[in-house]
Amino acid sequence: xxxxxxxxxxxxxxxxxxxxxxxxxxxxxxxxxxxxxxxxxxxxxxxxxxxxxxxxxxxxxxxxxxxxxxxxxxxxxxxxxxxxxxxxxxxxxxxxxxxxxxxxxxxxxxxxxxxxxxxxxxxxxxxxxxxxxxxxxxxxxxxxxxxxxxxxxxxxxxxxxxxxxxxxxxxxxxxxxxxxxxxxxxxxxxxxxxxxxxxxxxxxxxxxxxxxxxxxxxxxxxxxxxxxxxxxxxxxxxxxxxxxxxxxxxxxxxxxxxxxxxxxxxxxxxxxxxxxxxxxxx
Numbered sequence: 222x223x224x225x226x227x228x229x230x231x232x233x234x235x236x237x238x239x240x241x242x243x244x245x246x247x248x249x250x251x252x253x254x255x256x257x258x259x260x261x262x263x264x265x266x267x268x269x270x271x272x273x274x275x276x277x278x279x280x281x282x283x284x285x286x287x288x289x290x291x292x293x294x295x296x297x298x299x300x301x302x303x304x305x306x307x308x309x310x311x312x313x314x315x316x317x318x319x320x321x322x323x324x325x326x327x328x329x330x331x332x333x334x335x336x337x338x339x340x341x342x343x344x345x346x347x348x349x350x351x352x353x354x355x356x357x358x359x360x361x362x363x364x365x366x367x368x369x370x371x372x373x374x375x376x377x378x379x380x381x382x383x384x385x386x387x388x389x390x391x392x393x394x395x396x397x398x399x400x401x402x403x404x405x406x407x408x409x410x411x412x413x414x415x416x417x418x419x420x421x422x423x424x425x426x427x428x429x430x431x432x433x434x435x436x437x438x439x440x441x442x443x444x445x446x447x448x449x450x451x452x453x454x455x456x457x458x459x460x461x462x463x464x465x466x467x468x469x470x471x472x473x474x475x476x477x478x479x480x481x482x483x484x485x486x487x488x489x490x491x492x493x494x495x496x497x498x499x500x501x502x503x
Contacts, residue, residue, distance in 0.1 A: 233491040240275045240490060243414035244376065246472075248404035248463075250282040251421040253480030254323060261330055263419065266486040267381060268336040275490075276376040279383045280407060282400035283315075283323040290314050301357055303456045307397050312360040315397045316342075319385035327383045338381045343388035343403065344395060346371045351388035351396045362388050362396025364403065367410035376411075401463035409470035416467040417489065418460055419480030424498030425461070427452055438499050441465045464500040475500040 247267065253259050270277050284305070291298055291314055299306040307315060324340045331338035343349030348371055351362030375382050386403035388396045398406075401418055408416035425447070427434040439447065444465055447453045453461050457477075464475035478485050478497030488496050 229492070232493060236491045237273050237275075240270075240273075240414060242274060242276070244276045244278065244408075244411045245270065245415045245417065245490065246278045246280065246404055246408035246411065246413045247486065248280045248282070248401055248416075248418040249327075249480060250284070250400055250419060251480055253419050254281060254283060255285060256481070259481055259483075260327075261334070262483050263480060263486065264327070264330045264334055264336070266484055268331060268334045269487065270490065271336055271379065271381050274379075277381055278372060278376070278407060278411070278413075279327065279381065280386060280400055280404035281319070281323055281327060281383065282386070283319045286318045286323065287311075287315050290318055301355075303459055304354075304358060304361060304399055305397075306357070307359045307361050309360065312395065312397060316387055316395065319397075320387055324383060324385045331381055331383065336381050337379060338383050339375055340383050340385075341371075342385045343398065345384075347389055348372070348384075349386075349388040349398070349403065349406065350391060351398055352390055353396070360394075360396050362390070362398045364388065364398060364406040367406050369407075369410040372407070372411065399459055399463075401460045402466075405463035405467040405470075405472075405475075408467045408472045408475075412471045413467075414473050415490070416464065416472050416475040417486065418464065418475070418477050419485070420457075420460065420477055421479070421481060422477075423479045423482075423496070424477050425453060425457065436498050437495070438501065441468050441500055441502055444500070461500075468500060468502050 320342050328338040328340040350366040354361045354363040386398045386400045388398050425436045
């Protein structure tokens, strides 16, 4: 048992050296938000990375709770290309859930585990500036600019920024931005070493009913073929595009990994084993 622990630590050492002082952006979505044990396990990983001088930024979603609260208010939900149509009332609910509830919970969890978390949204210090994505989607934004100065200052002082995907506009309006797209833009602005998106599946499967058909590595240029073949579809279409866009804009590598498997972040970042699907430029 002791020998096995030693091997794990020795295996992690070159990865700790590789990532030390670098930035990793992690998007947390799906069940990882709502299961207390899973969420705490994820934040343990993030606090450990931060302790190892790996600069970690967290972006989170919260679609299930937005849906639940929208239903309570008897608001009819509508989606276009897997993105929620957001009218003014839905936007207010979205801000309430993401910034008021979920973001606060992540900060509390992180601080409880010994981390130094700061809760933010894209509105903080005009961090993420957006404009309307499509009139049909309502108050859903596309990212025009990321002002990363605040994030850089926090990371340099060993804080863990935890960000909800609400953006501002030049005129002072606010928009909801899809969490994967938002996180990808943050990662690109920081020229992150890695962008990791936590999902409910193990990664991209050739056959979604066969866990053994996991695709461990996808070259960004090959993703279009997988989309054409129907292997990448639905919500994964947006997530994969976010991974590819991050790489196109200077991020070294992107990952889709399971957020429900214990310590999947540590396995991906600090071991030879790796988990999920990795996206690279070439």
